[in-house]
Amino acid sequence: MKPSTLIKSAVPLCLAATLSMPAQAGWLDWLFKDTYTETRHPIVLIHGMFGFDDVVGVDYFYQVADELSRSGAEVYTIQVSALNSTEVRGEQAWAQIQDIIATSGADKVNIIGHSHGGPTARYVASLHPDTVASVSSVAGVNWGSAVADVYRQYLEEGSAAGGTVAAIGNAFGDLITWASSGDGLPQDLDASIDSLTTEGSVAFNAQYPEGMPGTYCGEGNEVGSNGVRYYSWSGASSFTGSYFDILDYISATTSLAFDEPNDGLVSSCSSHLGKVIRDDYDQTHFDEINQLMGMVGSDDPIPLYRNQANRLKNLGL
Numbered sequence: 208m209k210p211s212t213l214i215k216s217a218v219p220l221c222l223a224a225t226l227s228m229p230a231q232a233g234w235l236d237w238l239f240k241d242t243y244t245e246t247r248h249p250i251v252l253i254h255g256m257f258g259f260d261d262v263v264g265v266d267y268f269y270q271v272a273d274e275l276s277r278s279g280a281e282v283y284t285i286q287v288s289a290l291n292s293t294e295v296r297g298e299q300a301w302a303q304i305q306d307i308i309a310t311s312g313a314d315k316v317n318i319i320g321h322s323h324g325g326p327t328a329r330y331v332a333s334l335h336p337d338t339v340a341s342v343s344s345v346a347g348v349n350w351g352s353a354v355a356d357v358y359r360q361y362l363e364e365g366s367a368a369g370g371t372v373a374a375i376g377n378a379f380g381d382l383i384t385w386a387s388s389g390d391g392l393p394q395d396l397d398a399s400i401d402s403l404t405t406e407g408s409v410a411f412n413a414q415y416p417e418g419m420p421g422t423y424c425g426e427g428n429e430v431g432s433n434g435v436r437y438y439s440w441s442g443a444s445s446f447t448g449s450y451f452d453i454l455d456y457i458s459a460t461t462s463l464a465f466d467e468p469n470d471g472l473v474s475s476c477s478s479h480l481g482k483v484i485r486d487d488y489d490q491t492h493f494d495e496i497n498q499l500m501g502m503v504g505s506d507d508p509i510p511l512y513r514n515q516a517n518r519l520k521n522l523g524l
């Protein structure tokens with residue numbers, strides 16, 4: 208038999224053998240499996256102020272968990288109080304992280320927190336560094352927010368106007384939490400605002416300094432003194448041209464409280480924590496979590512989460 212004939216005969220035989228393997232092409236699935244975000248430790252997502260895990264099927268981190276899971280990550284989205292102090296939210300997050308560790312068999316987690324979720328994640332990492340591999344802060348309120356400062360300036364805690372607004376805010380927080388299966392979590396708008404003011408944030412940083420820059424708008428250490436890795440990124444657009452996105456109009460209004468680059472609720476410099484990946488994406492505070500349901504600016508947020516997971520994966524985290 209000629210060599211060419213032998214080869215032609217062997218090809219269909221090899222193909223037939225391949226297709227009849229017990230795994231039914233399972234090895235092909237393995238060969239071409241997308242593992243871009245397959246971190247060693249589970250990823251935990253923590254929402255910000257007025258946040259939730261999901262409401263009527265709409266994720267706070269819209270499509271983020273699905274995209275990370277699709278390429279190998281084990282992802283958990285937790286629900287903490289929509290409105291409360293960083294410390295209260297941090298304790299709630301820690302209780303759930305302990306459950307995640309117990310059920311998943313993991314020894315550590317990678318936390319990604321948005322807005323007030325950034326300091327919340329930092330609180331957990333500072334008190335329990337042995338169970339946190341990394342903290343990634345997305346527009347975290349790490350040096351306070353001018354919006355919280357203005358709120359506290361005009362609505363003093365204990366005043367009649369402040370009490371009325373707080374009551375309305377707490378009721379709305381209860382509604383959000385109930386709709387996202389977190390019924391029973393305490394709401395406290397005043398405590399939330401106090402945590403997010405510049406004064407409150409600076410006091411928090413003094414007690415939990417890991418990953419924080421030494422100066423405003425500086426860059427912190429990638430590896431904190433507690434061994435946890437810290438990262439941050441944020442947007443710097445208050446309106447990205449999504450005319451049908453009502454959230455753009457909210458961020459455009461609140462951005463008037465700032466005199467520096469910001470995403471509508473947090474300044475670029477305030478977002479700095481650990482290694483600063485970038486602080487000027489074309490994203491509002493809501494675009495950073497892919498809201499309103501994917502209506503975002505020119506910088507798609509989903510790849511940022513995927514790239515960060517891949518970064519953690521390559522570091523063995």
